[in-house]
Amino acid sequence: MTAETGNDTEDPREPITRAQVVLWDFDGPICRLFAGHSAERVARELVDWLSGRGLHGLLTEGERGAVDPHVVLRAVDRRHPGSDLLAELEERLTQEELRAVTTAMPTAYADPLIRTWKALGARLAVVTNNSPRTVQTYLESRTLLPCFAPHIYGRTQELRRLKPDPHFLNRALNAMGAAPETALMIGDTPSDFAAAREAEVPFLGYARNERKAKLLREAGATLVVESLEPVLRTVRGQA
Template sequence: MTLSAGARAQLAYLLRGARALLLDFDGPVAHLFAGHPAPDVADAVRHFATVRGIDLSKVHTSDPLVLLRAAYRHSPDSGRDVEAHVIEHETRAAAVAQPTPGAHELIRTAASAGHHVLVVSNNSERAIRTYLARHDLTDHVAHIIGRPFGHPEQMKPDPHLLRAALDIARAAPADAVFIGDSITDAIAGTAAAVPCIGYATDPERAEGLTDADALAVVDDMHILAVALRA
């Protein structure tokens, strides 16, 4: 993606002015299910649920988190059982996940410049910690705000996780910037009044992020690291 001088200046302004840098995990930091594919995980979760008398056969999705929400609609006990199983798969996936090019550079650059780096994700904290430890990033990330166990209603697009991140960082929304790769991220950012930068390598998704009020959209995380150093 070729950015105009004005777009580059806007990114630099957003990033350098943000005391707290909030990052979604799956997408902007890593391709979580690159080595442990999400459709395979979804099939495993369906089987796990079926054995326990939870019928998820009519939930047509390859997204394990959609199945997790459906299990909680069945009953809280069912949801907790399925969520524990999803966490196991997320953690296995994190052990072989592929880094998003430029993401580690951005995290290290931001941390070294004194920014408060937080990962804010619908994925489990355990999986995120596993990934960060693998790549020697633990000391560069101040906090992880992952999916609260037993509370799928607090996942994005609900702004709960972003507001929790702001509280932990003791930052006002205007003192933060959130980088996400989905429309639900942009919706959560808007609801929490946090400026949102979208990350998308697909033009259709990029358009969706723009329509959802992302202030800027990039297709390469290196661009953000460069903008932060500018």
């Protein structure tokens, strides 16, 4: 576990041991949703679907080459917010996510960490740009849904609410009656960090490789782990 702070004496375990509420991003910290179902292919299929309806020109060249389906979704939202087209595109992405659940790869140590934190009295929520239906389906498959329900906050057709907007985090905090300083968010992208910073929630970055760790640190994250194992060890130490 590493912490890059201006204070060499700061204990990186402190935000973990203090947390009464833990806000989890989904794709990354809990599982690799597209481990066996390429997100790049999904993005390409969304672009092809638009092209098949004569809407090729709706996207810029860069958007047509996107590897993240949310880039395509946001692009349509900017040009046709609240439209039937956007609703159908969002539903198509949700169906692709639901298919991906069957091959999703659990993040190492995530399941026992979730169960341990819950057993020790922490309250847990998911705050994600994925569909809440996708999250619920995955958690049910791992028998983890009782650890989170009903606190699953994710994508709707109001795409301006997606992270880095702090909307999902604020919804979770309000629903739980929790102050931001009593919480901890676990995320794996700069947009997760930006949302946590805006919501004034302490942030723990999870990076499964050095490239993702570098992106988080460059965004300003000061506590970054490349495995959840030391987090689990710290939480178990509170028992």
